[in-house]
Amino acid sequence: MILLRGTDIRDGKRENLRSRINDIKEKEGDKFIPPTLVIFQIGDNASSTVYIGQKKKFAEYVGALVLHINLPEYVSESDLIAEINNYNMDDSVHGIIVQLPLPRHLSVHNITNAIDYRKDVDGLSSTSLGLLVQRNFKLDNDVIKGGESMDKFKNLDFKGFIPATAKGVITLLDEYGIEVEGKSVCVIGRSVLVGKPISLVMLAKNATVTICHSRTANLNEITKRSDILISAIGKPGFIDKTFVRENQILIDIGITSVDVKTGEGENVRKVCGDFDFEKIKDAVEAITPVPGGVGPLTVVSLFENLFESFHNSLL
Ligand code: NAP
Secondary structure, eight states: OEEOOHHHHHHHHHHHHHHHHHHHHHHHGGGOOOOEEEEEEESOOHHHHHHHHHHHHHHHHHTOEEEEEEEOTTOOHHHHHHHHHHHHSOTTOOEEEEOSOOOTTSOHHHHHHHSOGGGOTTOOSHHHHHHHHTTOBOSSOOOOOOOSSGGGGGGSOOOBOOOHHHHHHHHHHHHTTOOOTTOEEEEEOOOTTTHHHHHHHHHHTTOEEEEEOTTOTTHHHHHHHOSEEEEOSOOTTOBOGGGOOTTOEEEEOOOEEEEEEOTTSOEEEEEEOSBOHHHHGGGSSEEOOSSSSSHHHHHHHHHHHHHHHHHHHHO
């Protein structure tokens, strides 16, 4: 069994971003504005605070800047959209994201659509997702060639940003030399954030994709037929031996915090994936661990998208 570790790949990619940003800093001198990401957090959801903390730490390491805008839980949709618009128009800002989940009175659709798609580094607006459906995105990490300021993008054949988790999955498979073309890929989960973008990029890489969800009948018969099984459901340990077969490649997107009892009877929080890892790991060809699989590459992918937007602003 091959353990598909994202952490090692993350470290290399982080160094690469750091040195590319540093090179530009030296070249630009006094004119240098760091790659700048605005993160909106609404309320004080504890998991969101942890995820934002990871992004700030990553940014600090590579030489990017994160502006963390924490608005109160009760902020109105129009006030939030007005705030987003301010940053849409600010040329020193290269990326804008809104940390999900949002309070129930705010529409994810309206809020993500308020972000200028050229700064939508999470790739979740209707325009970005439309570009994904049209296959109008880059599967490699070369920067886009283009104009001199954000305004000049109007005349460009702009390509959308791939949502970070989907991009992280591609990176992981590429780095391990796992070919996708012609393979049968089963994705469990159809969310706009994870399941659908992953399915679309797999399709773009010429896989034959099956998308499963909570109403799929005979799920474990379908999952067993695939060469690559990707699970994004958020149910710890749900995928057991009955869902997998020999020679399969397993990618676990699920991240759920659960309480586990230690030998001393103490309760500790542990992060678990969708796979019953210990029971299935030896039955398959390759598998991602949780934590340490796709998760670290999601953060890398977000900052690669930011770097691309930043680089575009210099052209
Ligand atoms: P979500 O919006 O709740 O979507 C879950 C999907 O799983 C839905 O499509 C749902 O089907 C399907 N599902 C639920 N139970 C199922 C079952 N028993 N059988 C088959 N399908 C089932 O969650 P999400 O935002 O996509 O996130 C999924 C997981 O990925 C979570 O654990 C999240 O924390 C994790 N995540 C990880 C990363 C990373 O970087 N690794 C990034 C983002 C999210 P229906 O559509 O029919 O309801």
